[in-house]
Structure formats: structure tokens, C-alpha cells
Amino acid sequence: MLGCLSGARVRCWLTLASGLLECLCFAGTVFGWASLMFVLKTEGYFSNLCVNATGSNGTHYTGDVKTLPSSPTDCSGQDERFSLVFTIASFMNNFLTLPNGFLFDRFGTMxxxxLGISLYTTGTLLIALSHPETSLLLFPALCFIAVGGILLLVTNMQVGNLFGTHRSTIITLYNGAFDSSSIVFLIVKVLSEGGISLHYSFFFLSTCSVIHLMRTFILMPKKHIPYPLPEGYTYGLLSHRYSAPPGLCGRMTCGHARPRIVDQARKEENKGPLQGEGGTETMTFQLMSNKQTPQTVSFRQSVLSWFFLWHLVWLSVMQLRHYLFIGTLNPMLNRLTAGDPVLVSRYTNAFAITQLCGVLCAPWNGLIMDRHKGRKRAPGETEEEADLRSAVLSLFLTALQCLLFSICATTPVLSLQYLSFALQVLNRSFLYGGNAAFISIAFPTSHFGKLYGLMMALSAVVSLLQYPCFSLVKGVFDGDPLYINVALTLLSLCAFIHPLYVCIHCRRLASQRRSSTKQLANGGSSSSINREALQDAVDSS
Structure with missing residues (x-):
């Protein structure tokens, strides 16, 4: 028995560790675009869009040798094309999460x-086979890498369900690893500077898909990992072959199984107001569990709730700020360094290296939520309420980080950009980890894939504004991003609405609970009092 439980724990930890490595090395590589763009510029991609003072092409080829003209060149057209590549890839990364979320909910993990592995492999192969003459291949290649990577992340986040008490920490850890995977393109840049071809690097990334396939069949479920875990839950390649009772050899449980909270609440409710353990407080808890559990909320109700709307605003304004910063980093550094390629390379490397810290920063967000949730509950407070209460501080800190990051990025001081890099990676890791964690807390687990996908798709539509913003900077403002940065800084203030709303909602629930408990103590009708109060709370959210 002990040996079997120990083996099951090893299996769960292997799933956790391998998923972390997968997200760290592959899932979010597209956000290392600044490093890859540096290599692609050096290789001459879209160089036909550079023009010199006479108006002719700024870069031309003689056989296999690239030559640069002696006269000054204007490569704003090249920068704009690279910006368009990243804009479309980042849009597809988020927008296609919607159909992918439906696919995940309907057909399962495998x-x-x-699909994600196929897309990712196709994208890396397209870059491996591309050349400056076929620069347009970058458009589909980056899109495939982005969409394939986000699918790997979505399927991995459910691993947190295996570790119930640390669920938020693991979800945020995976999102931090997703952010840190941008370091892969820095490695490609360093290898390119060391003489290893860009094409060889991407051929290697393509062959790594064998590892993803092995993990899919051995360490991941065919469908989904439920939450809470039912008794005798199994997953993996051979799990369907076992039919022993829970706890016996072959049953891949990750510790003691937990009964479903909803079913338990319904059973206890039938005992009557004074038959359960704990008297009126227990009855209040039971009715709130039955009424408040997110599993009773439909997909349509979830989408039309204020929670969804304000969370969308919270995510969209901060994501737009990050995407514009990443997409315009190279021209911004060129402007601040007066075009010094050595300084541009140094700051690009610094930015990419800081991205590696995302995997270290993200778990702090989950720890904040799990620790805050662990505070002693008020009488009758449900687990759902405790989850929401724990999310308020996380949502507020994320919005505050974005404001500070945007202020630093707006200030045109080169040395200050080191601080911008640090705040950017901290905020990004909090943003995406907090986004996934909040959706898993505030909405039904059965709708997670669809809601996560819809949230990312709608925020992707907003993120398309980055390209007109870039064009506006290049055209109207003659390359000076100050006014656009100031506007985005002011826009980021809208992110504070969400934590304020959730905080007010939690206070309203607490007030109604205290009022209901007081009326129960005075002999009121427990069923009618609690149901009316709780219905008001549900409607308000």
C-alpha cells in the first residue's frame, strides 16, 4: 500500500517537473522575439525594405555574400514589417486560444x-527552411509557434489539480515558465553569434517534438484532470488497464482522494438546519456551497458576468502595454543608443536574460493567493469565497506593477531600461499566472478551456492596437514614442477597477452572510433567508 502511494506520488511529481520543463523550453518562445529579430536582421530578412539616401535598396546581395552600402540607410520599413510579424503572431497566440479551448474541453488533452505539437513543429521547420529571399515565411512560422506553444501551456495548467492545496502556485509557476521560455531565442542569438546557423538551431527545436509526444502518451491524461480529484482517479498510458479499488497497486492517485465538495454540501443540506455538525453556521455553509459553487453556473452566465468583463479589461490593457513594449524594443533601443549596434545587442541580451526570471517570479503570485486563502475563514465562509478573497491582493499588485513598469518604459533614459526589463518580467509573470488562476477560481472548472480561450481571444483583438500605435509613432511622431507611452500609462489605470470590484463583491458576500447568520440565530427561516441573500450575491457577480 505504502509502496503504491509512493509510486503514485513519484508519477505526479514527474508530471509536474516534465511539464515545467516543457513550458520553460518551448511554450512561450515567441516572446523572445526581440532576440530572434536581432538575428533575422543580421541575416538580412526583409532587408529589401531598407533604403539609402538615394532611395535605392539599402541592402543587396552578391552571390551568397550580403553587402551594406556606404551611405546612410533608413530601415524603418524593415522595422515595421518585423513589428507586423510579431503583431500577427501575438494576436494568433491569443485569438486562436478560443477554438483551442473548445477543442480542449470537448476532446481532451491528447x-x-x-494539434499543438504539430503546429509547433511546422513553425520551427518553416524557419529552419527559410532564407532572406523567403522572409514572408516568418508570418506563418511565428503564428504556428505561438499557437502550438499556448496549447502546450493550456494542457499543462491542469496539472495543478493534482496538488489541490497548492493549485494556484502550480498554475502560476507554469505561466512563469511560459514567460521564461523566451530565453530560448536568446540562446539561438548567442549560438548564431558563435557561428552556429539559425537553421541548425531550429532543426534541433523541431526534433524535440519527440519528447512532447512521449510525454503526451505517458505522463498526461487522455481527457482531463478533474478538480477536486475523485476517488481512484488514474491517468497515463496504462491507467485504463487497472480496475483495483482505490489505494491498491496500479491506481495512480496522488495521495488521498477527496470527495466532491458540491455533492457533500447537497447531502449535508438534506439533514435539516440542526442535524448537521455545527448547527446554524453549518447550515449557512451548506446552503452557500449549494448556491454559490461555480459548477452550477452556465457558460453563458459566466461570460455575461461582471467578473468576466472587468477581468477582460484588467488583462487587455496590461497585455497591450507588454506587447507594444516587446514589439518596439529593438527600434526603441536603436533610438536611445543612437544606433550603436554593440549597445543594442547588450541591452537586447539583458532583456532576454531577465525573461528567464519569470519562472522565479510567477510562483510568488500563487503563494500570495494560496497563503491568503489559508487564513482562518469566517463562520459560514465557503471555499469559493476564500478563493475570491485571496485573489484581490494578487489582482491589485499586478495592476500596480504594470503602472510602475509603464512609467519606467515611458522615461527616455537608457540606463533606466534595466529597471523596465525587471518590472516587465515581474509583471508579465504575475499577469498571465494570475489570469489563469482567477479564471479557475471564479468560474466552473468544466468551462475553463472555453473561458480561458475566449478571454485570450478578446484580449487579442485589443492587442491589435499595437500595430497602429507603432505606425503612429513612426509616422506622426517621427519615431518618438513618448506620447503613445503616456497614453498607455494612463490606460493602465483601468486595470485597478477589477481588484476593486472583486473586493467590494467579497465584502458584500461577507455582509450578507453575517446578516443571514444573525437572522438564523433569531429564529428566522434558514432556507428562505439564506437563499434570498445568496441569490442577490450571485446576481451581483
Missing amino acids: VARL
């Missing part, structure tokens, strides 16, 4: 992962 189908979603096989």
Missing part, C-alpha cells in the same frame, strides 16, 4: 496536445 487531441489538443497532438
Whole structure:
């Protein structure tokens, strides 16, 4: 018995560790675009868009040798084309999460992962086979890498369900690893500077898909990992072959199984107001569990709730700020360094290296939520309420980080950009980890894939504004991003609405709970009092 439980724990930890490495090395590589763009510029991609003072092409080829003209060149057209590549890739990364979320909810993990692996492999192969003459291949290649990577992340986040008490920490850890995977393109840049071809690097990334396939069949479920875990839950390649009772050899449980909270609440409710353990407080808890559990909320109700709307605003304004910063980093550094390629390379490397810290920063967000949730509950407070209460501080800190990051990025001081890099990676890791964690807390687990996908898709539509913003900077403001940065800084203040709303909602629930408990103590009708109060709370959210 002990040996079996120990083996099950090893299996769960292997799933956790391998998923972390997968997200760290592959899932979010597209956000290392600044490093890859540096290599692509050096290789001459879109160089035909550079023009010199006479108006002719700024770069031309003689056989296999690239030559640069002696006269000054204007490569704003090249920068704009690279910006368009990243804009479309980042849009597809988020927008296609919607159909992918439906696919994940409907067909399960295996189908979603096989699609993601196929897309990712196709994208890396397209770059491996591309050349400056076929620069347009970058458009589909980056899109495939982005969409395939986000599918790997979505299927991995459910691993947090295996570790119930640390669920938020693991979800945020995976999102931090997703952010840190941008370091892969820095490695490609360093290898390119060391003489290893860009094409060889991407051929290697393509062959790594064998690892993803092995993990799909051995260490991941065919469908989904439920939450809470039912008794005798199994997953993996051979799990369907076992039929022993829970706890016996072959049953891949990750510790003691937990009964479903909703079913338990419904059973206890039937005992009557004074038959459960704990008297009126227990009855209040039971009715709140039955009424408040997110599992009773439909997909349509979730989408039309204020929670969804304000969370969308919270995510969209901060994501737009980050995307514009990443997409315009190279021209911004060129402007601040007066075009010094050595300084541009140094700051690009510094930015990419700081991205590696995302995997270290993200778990702090989950720890904040899990620790805050662990505070002693008020009488009758449900687990759902405790989850929401724990999310308020996380949502507020994320919005505050974005404001500070935007202020630093707006200030045109080169040395200050080191601080911008640090705040950017901290905020990004909090943003995406907090986004996934909040959706898993505030909405039904059965709708997670669809809601996560819809949230990312709608925020992707907003993120398309980055390209007109870039064009506006290049055209109207003659390359000076100050006014656009100031506007985005002011826009980021809208992110504070969400934590304020959730805080007010939690206070309203607490007030109604205290009022209901007081009326129960005075002999009121427990069923009618609690149901009316709780219905008001549900409607308000």
C-alpha cells in the first residue's frame, strides 16, 4: 500500500517537473522575439525594405555574400514589417486560444496536445527552411509557434489539480515558465553569434517534438484532470488497464482522494438546519456551497458576468502595454543608443536574460493567493469565497506593477531600461499566472478551456492596437514614442477597477452572510433567508 502511494506520488511529481520543463523550453518562445529579430536582421530578412539616401535598396546581395552600402540607410520599413510579424503572431497566440479551448474541453488533452505539437513543429521547420529571399515565411512560422506553444501551456495548467492545496502556485509557476521560455531565442542569438546557423538551431527545436509526444502518451491524461480529484482517479498510458479499488497497486492517485465538495454540501443540506455538525453556521455553509459553487453556473452566465468583463479589461490593457513594449524594443533601443549596434545587442541580451526570471517570479503570485486563502475563514465562509478573497491582493499588485513598469518604459533614459526589463518580467509573470488562476477560481472548472480561450481571444483583438500605435509613432511622431507611452500609462489605470470590484463583491458576500447568520440565530427561516441573500450575491457577480 505504502509502496503504491509512493509510486503514485513519484508519477505526479514527474508530471509536474516534465511539464515545467516543457513550458520553460518551448511554450512561450515567441516572446523572445526581440532576440530572434536581432538575428533575422543580421541575416538580412526583409532587408529589401531598407533604403539609402538615394532611395535605392539599402541592402543587396552578391552571390551568397550580403553587402551594406556606404551611405546612410533608413530601415524603418524593415522595422515595421518585423513589428507586423510579431503583431500577427501575438494576436494568433491569443485569438486562436478560443477554438483551442473548445477543442480542449470537448476532446481532451491528447487531441489538443497532438494539434499543438504539430503546429509547433511546422513553425520551427518553416524557419529552419527559410532564407532572406523567403522572409514572408516568418508570418506563418511565428503564428504556428505561438499557437502550438499556448496549447502546450493550456494542457499543462491542469496539472495543478493534482496538488489541490497548492493549485494556484502550480498554475502560476507554469505561466512563469511560459514567460521564461523566451530565453530560448536568446540562446539561438548567442549560438548564431558563435557561428552556429539559425537553421541548425531550429532543426534541433523541431526534433524535440519527440519528447512532447512521449510525454503526451505517458505522463498526461487522455481527457482531463478533474478538480477536486475523485476517488481512484488514474491517468497515463496504462491507467485504463487497472480496475483495483482505490489505494491498491496500479491506481495512480496522488495521495488521498477527496470527495466532491458540491455533492457533500447537497447531502449535508438534506439533514435539516440542526442535524448537521455545527448547527446554524453549518447550515449557512451548506446552503452557500449549494448556491454559490461555480459548477452550477452556465457558460453563458459566466461570460455575461461582471467578473468576466472587468477581468477582460484588467488583462487587455496590461497585455497591450507588454506587447507594444516587446514589439518596439529593438527600434526603441536603436533610438536611445543612437544606433550603436554593440549597445543594442547588450541591452537586447539583458532583456532576454531577465525573461528567464519569470519562472522565479510567477510562483510568488500563487503563494500570495494560496497563503491568503489559508487564513482562518469566517463562520459560514465557503471555499469559493476564500478563493475570491485571496485573489484581490494578487489582482491589485499586478495592476500596480504594470503602472510602475509603464512609467519606467515611458522615461527616455537608457540606463533606466534595466529597471523596465525587471518590472516587465515581474509583471508579465504575475499577469498571465494570475489570469489563469482567477479564471479557475471564479468560474466552473468544466468551462475553463472555453473561458480561458475566449478571454485570450478578446484580449487579442485589443492587442491589435499595437500595430497602429507603432505606425503612429513612426509616422506622426517621427519615431518618438513618448506620447503613445503616456497614453498607455494612463490606460493602465483601468486595470485597478477589477481588484476593486472583486473586493467590494467579497465584502458584500461577507455582509450578507453575517446578516443571514444573525437572522438564523433569531429564529428566522434558514432556507428562505439564506437563499434570498445568496441569490442577490450571485446576481451581483
